[in-house]
Amino acid sequence: MTDVAFDAHDGIGAGGTADVRRRMRDELRQWAILAVGSLAIAGVFAFMLAVSRLPGIERVLPWPTGFFAKGLVIHVVFSLVVWFLTTFALLASIATLNATEEGPRLASLGATGAHLVALAFPFLLAPAFFNDSVASLNNYVPVIVHRSYYLGLLLFGLGIALPAVRLLANVGARRLQDFGHLALAMSAGAVIYIIALTCIALALSLSWGSEPGRTFHEHLFWGGGHVLQFLYALLMLTGWFVLLRSSLGETSFDADVFRLAIVLLAAFTLPAVFFYKVFEPFSPLQTEAFRRLQFVVALPSLIIAVGGLSGVLAARRRGPLPWHDPGFLALVLSPIVFGAGGIMGLMITGSDTRTPAHYHGTIAGVNLALMGLFLVHCLPALGRSVPPSRTVRAQILLFGFGQLVACLGLFWAGGYGAPRKMPAGAAHLVDGAVIGMYLHGVGALFAVIGGVLFVSTVARALLRQQPAAPGINSAAGSLTQIKGRRGGR
Numbered sequence: 001m002t003d004v005a006f007d008a009h010d011g012i013g014a015g016g017t018a019d020v021r022r023r024m025r026d027e028l029r030q031w032a033i034l035a036v037g038s039l040a041i042a043g044v045f046a047f048m049l050a051v052s053r054l055p056g057i058e059r060v061l062p063w064p065t066g067f068f069a070k071g072l073v074i075h076v077v078f079s080l081v082v083w084f085l086t087t088f089a090l091l092a093s094i095a096t097l098n099a100t101e102e103g104p105r106l107a108s109l110g111a112t113g114a115h116l117v118a119l120a121f122p123f124l125l126a127p128a129f130f131n132d133s134v135a136s137l138n139n140y141v142p143v144i145v146h147r148s149y150y151l152g153l154l155l156f157g158l159g160i161a162l163p164a165v166r167l168l169a170n171v172g173a174r175r176l177q178d179f180g181h182l183a184l185a186m187s188a189g190a191v192i193y194i195i196a197l198t199c200i201a202l203a204l205s206l207s208w209g210s211e212p213g214r215t216f217h218e219h220l221f222w223g224g225g226h227v228l229q230f231l232y233a234l235l236m237l238t239g240w241f242v243l244l245r246s247s248l249g250e251t252s253f254d255a256d257v258f259r260l261a262i263v264l265l266a267a268f269t270l271p272a273v274f275f276y277k278v279f280e281p282f283s284p285l286q287t288e289a290f291r292r293l294q295f296v297v298a299l300p301s302l303i304i305a306v307g308g309l310s311g312v313l314a315a316r317r318r319g320p321l322p323w324h325d326p327g328f329l330a331l332v333l334s335p336i337v338f339g340a341g342g343i344m345g346l347m348i349t350g351s352d353t354r355t356p357a358h359y360h361g362t363i364a365g366v367n368l369a370l371m372g373l374f375l376v377h378c379l380p381a382l383g384r385s386v387p388p389s390r391t392v393r394a395q396i397l398l399f400g401f402g403q404l405v406a407c408l409g410l411f412w413a414g415g416y417g418a419p420r421k422m423p424a425g426a427a428h429l430v431d432g433a434v435i436g437m438y439l440h441g442v443g444a445l446f447a448v449i450g451g452v453l454f455v456s457t458v459a460r461a462l463l464r465q466q467p468a469a470p471g472i473n474s475a476a477g478s479l480t481q482i483k484g485r486r487g488g489r
Contacts, residue, residue, distance in 0.1 A: 020103040023111065028097075028382055029462060030114040031090035031163075032374075036458045038086060041125070042079035043452060045071050069135035070128040073142040077124065080363060081141055082156070084232050086117060087370050088189055089163045091238070094381060095186040096167045109166040116159030123152030138217040140225025145212050157197060164190035184259055185238045188266035192231045195269050200224035202273070206281045219282045223272060226290040230269050232366050233297045236338065237261060237304045239369030240331060244308050246376055247328035248321075252311035261300035268296045298342070305335050326392045330372025333400030338365020340404060344411050353436075354414030357407045364403035364447075371396060371454055384461040392457060399450030405443030412436030 049071045052063055064070070089110075096104045104110075127133040127146035136143040143149060168190050171183055203220045210216045241258045272293060279286035308331070315321060322328045341361020348354050375392060379385055386392060410418075413436025 020107070023107070024097050024103075025382065027111045027114060028090060028093055030111070030118070031086060031093060032378060032382060032458075033462050034114060034117055035083060035086040035090060036374075036455055036462065037121075038078045038082035039451065039455050040459065041121070042075050042083070043448075043455065045075040045078070045128075046448070049075065064129050065131045066133075066135060067128065069137060070133060070144050072137065073135050073144050074125060074128050076142050081228075082117075082124075084235060084366065084370070085156075085160045085193075087374075088186070088193070088231065088235060089113060089117070089160050090378060091182065091235070091373075092163045092167045092186040092190060094378075095180070095182040096163065096170050098180060099167075099170050099183045104166060104170050106166045106169050109162040113159040113162030116155045116162070120152040120155035120159060123148045123155065125152075136212075136214050136217045138214055138221060140228065141217075141221040143217045157200075160193065161197065164193050181241070181255060181258065182238070185234060185241075185262050188262050189231050189234050191266050192227060192234065192269050195272055196224040196227035196231065198224075198273050199227055199276070202276045203281070206276065222282075222287060223275060223290050226294050227269050227272050229294050230265055230297060232363075233301060234262065234265050236334065236366040236369040237265070237300060239373045240304050240308055240334065242377060243327045243331040243369070243372045244311055247325045247331060248311055248315045252315060253307055257303060257307050261303040264303075265297070265300045268293070268300075301338075305339075308335070324388060324393070325376075326388050326396050327372045327376035329393055329396045329400070330368045330375075333396065333404075334365050334368035334372070336365075337368060337400060337404050337407070338362055341365060341407060344407065347411075350414075351419070352414035353410040353418045353440075357410035357414060360403065360410065361407040364400070364407070367403075368396070368400050371399065374458055375454075379458065379461050382462070384464070386457055386461050391453065395450045395453035395457065397450070398446045399454065402443045402445070402447030402450055406440045406447055407443070409436045409438070409440030409443055412439060 049068060051057060051061075052067055052071065057063075093110050096110070127144040127149045130146060130148075133144050133146040133149070136145055141153070143153075167183070167186055171187050200220060200223070203223055207216055207219050210219075237258075241253060244253050272290070275286055275289050275293075279289055312321070312332075338361065341358050341364070344354060344361055345358035348358060375386055413433040416433035416436065418433040418437060
């Protein structure tokens, strides 16, 4: 497994005092713990949801009113929004540190952001157990209608924004060709995130005073939620690029092609803010404009996918592929699962389980890329590498193939009319739909096992006792071998 860097500088925290390097290391570890902690919380709530549906369980455990819907909100938000955005904050912080010689300007914003996100967790979680709270199962950022939850969202959104703003302040007005690979990708991600927040703020101002129900929250997060899909795609494409060059070498993918795809992805989000001016707010035309905007994600994704496939085929002609490398396994499975989810999205014709089949596939594709990045790059950057053992490879395979089978099962069941957002037993299903749901259940079981193994592996690495702190430079080798400027092809 070849170590890889994103930037042209001498590793994380190469400049600055020992105290600066220590604080940098501590901040990155905080972001990593928050990211993997969000997955652990999502897993706990998934288990609680399953238990809450057992017949007669309400006589043993007094569940809060409407817990299934509220627990589903927590599971979705932490397994998707919180996990993706805290990982973005981690990568943005790494990019900031790589982009500076003597330590970053506005250095304290990163740690402050991590503290705000940590503070947001209890405010987001607590309303799930309140009897006076109500779930809103709207798209993109589902909500529990309670002041505590709204405060948690505010703290979380601000916490993620701080490292994004810090990155933009440190890269400043550099020429595009002077950006390192990670700095360019995460700077584009910071712009996308700010555009998403702007869309949410505009929607809030336009709907202020409305009853906080499903329609209100759908309007609030529809535009910004669509823009966030671009950020999630950017994280996935960055993962593909890094994992490809890590496992197959620097010549396996042209860095300029990656840079083009990233710039396109950010540019495509720019019209989103103007949709609130061009179209009547929350009208069918505006709703459709945001829906169609997301389809342009396909172009940069195809650019990276085609280039990546060419790199893999070229490497195969030179010799055997590194199937022992967990990063390479994640690289192969991520576009397969993401592509399957995308194809399913083109075949949706109604409101049934084909819709969750589509978005579970695309989300799983992003997850696989981030799992590979965490195992192969983020942990080594913190001096907490995980050896590429059989267990590590197994968790990638279990999660990837499990998610693929689960999505195929949902799509099969939806073709026979299985309704979405309904627990098992709540609707009568024809035999074809039953087969699909059983297939989904088997695939989901394997995916859960893979996810639990991944969380356990990363958590143990992050929480284990370290020897006397060597400073962040101890991991610099994992981040210094691919040059980030145009010369580093």
